[in-house]
Amino acid sequence: MPVYSFYIFDRHAECIYKRRWLPRPTSIVGKSSRATDAQAGPTGLGQTVNASDDDAKLVFGTVFSLRNMVRKLGGEEDNFVSYSTSQYKLHYYETPTNIKFVMLTDLKSPSMRIALQQIYINLFVEYVVKNPLSPIEHPGGVGVNNELFEESLEQFVCWLAPFC
Amino acid sequence: MRIINKAGGLIYQREFQPGLRKLSTNDYLVLAGTFHGVHAITRTITPKLPLAPPSTSPAVSSPGNTAPATSGYSYPNPGVPTSGLEFLETDKFRLTCFQTLTGTKFLLFTDPLTGSVDTIMNKIYELYADYVMKNPFYQLEMPVRCEAFDRHLGAWLRGRT
Numbered sequence: 001m002p003v004y005s006f007y008i009f010d011r012h013a014e015c016i017y018k019r020r021w022l023p024r025p026t027s028i029v030g031k032s033s034r035a036t037d038a039q040a041g042p043t044g045l046g047q048t049v050n051a052s053d054d055d056a057k058l059v060f061g062t063v064f065s066l067r068n069m070v071r072k073l074g075g076e077e078d079n080f081v082s083y084s085t086s087q088y089k090l091h092y093y094e095t096p097t098n099i100k101f102v103m104l105t106d107l108k109s110p111s112m113r114i115a116l117q118q119i120y121i122n123l124f125v126e127y128v129v130k131n132p133l134s135p136i137e138h139p140g141g142v143g144v145n146n147e148l149f150e151e152s153l154e155q156f157v158c159w160l161a162p163f164c
Numbered sequence: 165m166r167i168i169n170k171a172g173g174l175i176y177q178r179e180f181q182p183g184l185r186k187l188s189t190n191d192y193l194v195l196a197g198t199f200h201g202v203h204a205i206t207r208t209i210t211p212k213l214p215l216a217p218p219s220t221s222p223a224v225s226s227p228g229n230t231a232p233a234t235s236g237y238s239y240p241n242p243g244v245p246t247s248g249l250e251f252l253e254t255d256k257f258r259l260t261c262f263q264t265l266t267g268t269k270f271l272l273f274t275d276p277l278t279g280s281v282d283t284i285m286n287k288i289y290e291l292y293a294d295y296v297m298k299n300p301f302y303q304l305e306m307p308v309r310c311e312a313f314d315r316h317l318g319a320w321l322r323g324r325t
Contacts, residue, residue: 002240005211055209058209059209061202062205062206065202068198069198070254072191072195073184073187073257074185078257081253081255084250085247085248086244086245087210087246087247104211107240
C-alpha cells in the first residue's frame with residue numbers, strides 16, 4: 001500500500017508541511033526546473049520542499065472546494081473522508097482547529113482517517129504543538145521544521161506501508 | 165442526481181429522495197461549476213512515479229542514483245487512463261462521478277452503503293442516450309427538458325427499490 005505524499009495545511013491555508021515518498025516531476029509547470037531539482041541532490045526522503053512547487057496549492061484548492069461543497073450539501077457537521085480517481089486516492093482529516101491533514105495513497109488502501117488522526121494526536125501534537133520552540137503560526141511558509149516529528153512520521157508511514 | 169455538461173454547466177438536476185440539504189438553483193449551478201474545476205485539478209495532481217527499476221525504491225536509493233530516472237515517469241496504474249475524481253466519500257453521502265467520452269459528467273449522490281452504483285450509472289447513461297440524445301428537439305449543451313427521460317428514469321429507479 002504505497003503512500004505517495006502527505007501534506008499539512010494550517011488554518012491560514014498555508015502549507016506547513018509537505019512530504020513526498022516518491023520523487024516525481026511536476027505535471028504542467030516547471031518541468032525543466034524539476035529536472036535540475038532532482039539532480040541537485042538526494043531529494044525525496046527526509047526533506048520538505050518549500051515553495052517553487054504548485055502541487056501543494058493545487059491539493060489545497062481541491063480539498064478546500066470539496067470540503068465546502070460537502071458542507072453545503074450535507075450540513076455543517078459533515079466532512080469528507082476521501083476521494084479516489086482511477087489512479088490514486090486522497091484522504092483528508094481536519095482537526096477542530098482547522099489544521100488539515102492530507103495524504104495521497106494508492107487505490108487499494110483502506111480508509112486512512114484513523115491513521116491521519118493518529119498522526120495528529122501522537123506525532124503532531126506531541127512533537128510540534130508541545131515544542132516550545134516551534135512557532136504557533138507559520139507566516140511565509142517556514143513550515144514545520146522538526147526533526148523528531150519528521151523521523152517519527154517516517155517510521156509511522158513505513159509501518160503503514162511496508163514497501164520502504 | 166445531476167448532469168454537468170462539458171463546459172461545467174449544470175444541465176439536469178433531480179432529487180429522488182430527500183436527505184441532502186436543499187439549496188437554491190443558483191447554489192447548485194455554483195457547485196456544478198466548482199466541481200467541474202476540481203475534477204480537472206484532481207486529474208493533474210495524479211502522482212507520477214519515476215521510471216526506475218523496481219528494486220531501487222527511493223528509500224534505498226535516495227543517496228544519489230535516482231537522477232537519471234527523472235526523464236520518464238509512469239502513473240500508479242499503468243494502462244488505465246488518468247481520470248479525475250470518481251468517488252467521494254463523506255460521513256453522510258457518497259458521490260459517484262461518471263464522465264462520458266464527450267466530457268459530460270454524471271453525478272450521483274447516494275447513501276454511503278448503497279451497492280452497485282455502477283449499474284445505476286450505466287442505466288442512467290443508457291436512458292440519457294436513448295431519451296435525451298435521440299430527442300430531435302434537444303439542443304446540445306442545454307438544460308435537459310425531456311419528459312420521457314424523466315419518466316423512464318423515475319420508473320426505473322422506483323422499480324429497483
